[in-house]
Amino acid sequence: MAFLKNCWYVAAWNHEIGKDELFRRTLLSEALMFFRDTQGVVHALLDRCPHRFAPLSKGTHKGDCVRCPYHGLEFDASGACVHNPHGNGVIPKAAVVRAYPTVERYSVVWVWMGDADKADPALIPDFSCMDPATHYVGKRYLHARANYVLETDNILDLSHIEFLHPGTLGSPGVKDAATKVAQSGNQVTISRSTSNDRMSDFLYDVMRLPQGIAVDRWFDVRWDAPACMLLDAGATPSGTPREKNPGAPMFPHLFSPETESTTHYWYAVSMARAAGPHGESVVENIVAGARQPFEEEDLPMLEAQQEAIGDRDFWSLKPVLLASDAGAIRARRVLDKLIAQEQA
Ligand code: FES
Ligand SMILES: [Fe+2]
Secondary structure, eight states, X not given: OOXXXXXXXXXXXXXXXXXXXXXXXXXXXXXXXXXXXXXXXXXXXXXXXXXXXXXXXXXXXXXXXXXXXXXXXXXXXXXXXXXXXXXXXXXXXXXXXXXXXXXXXXXXXXXXXSOGGGXXXXXXXXOGGGOTTTEEEEEEEEEESSOHHHHHHHHHOGGGHHHHOTTTTOOTTGGGOEEEEEEXXXXXXXXXXXXXXOOOHHHHXXXXXXXTOOEEEEEEEEEETTXXXXXXXXXXXXXXXXXXXXXXXXXXXXXXXXXXXXXXXXXXXXXXXXXXXXXXXXXXXXXXXXXXXXIIIIHHHHHHHHHHHTTSOTGGGOOOOOGGGHHHHHHHHHHHHHHHHHHO
């Protein structure tokens, strides 16, 4: 299936791209090179020199420019060749590398893979809960040998937590959760809630609730194309109203396709600094606790699904649809529509 081009993709956590580094990452089957200029601003170029196609990321970072490791052509952040050490030094017209618009926002470096003149930063979905100025943000990165839309299914259909994560995130009431799907423009939200549920010891701990009490849980996920999700999940003692607690943690899940069958996965736990200095350790505890379900339970499942699917098209396999799929299917339909519109 084609990739959606005209949208913002997550390229990296901002800390992944160091000051003096040439950082290579493949997105949508294209190798890109990211670097920071002398002001610290991130830029992205195609990681392929137009002379003999050497990866520029193996070259040298020189101030606001990059020098190709093979024959020394130098390129600026716009992708223009600014120095040719050969012959009379004239710069051939074709010596240009494609540059991709980038924005650093919400602890993330975003990149636009489509028409540069459509790259409006206002289209970046709101992840202000990851703004490091106002929030503690615990961040992790995973690489998955699975298609990125399978990852969307995973987060939008949280009925799986009862079966795949029984000892950590799951609870017996999740498959029967009251579920609502809504769509606003191209944004899909799915809300699930359970009542009179019991959780794992780990969840009582991180939610600071007495072990073993009956709880009402909620899981609200917001999806934006291509695969950026914000999960608001929590629990209250059964029968008490859901608190609007500004210090409650939030759980962003961000995916970008590396190729058709591999995905970059960034997940985070964030908490408003206003919640107090304990927020930093709470965030780190939750992120550390999420390692087992995300890395040891979800990741092997996603990779096994991909292996079973192989290179077949998802819809061609005629997947069985369940009630719990409604949000995930809605998101797939929106994504398919956006891609079809681009191809038209
Ligand atoms: S391959 Fe880059 S200068 Fe020759
Ligand atoms: Fe999961």
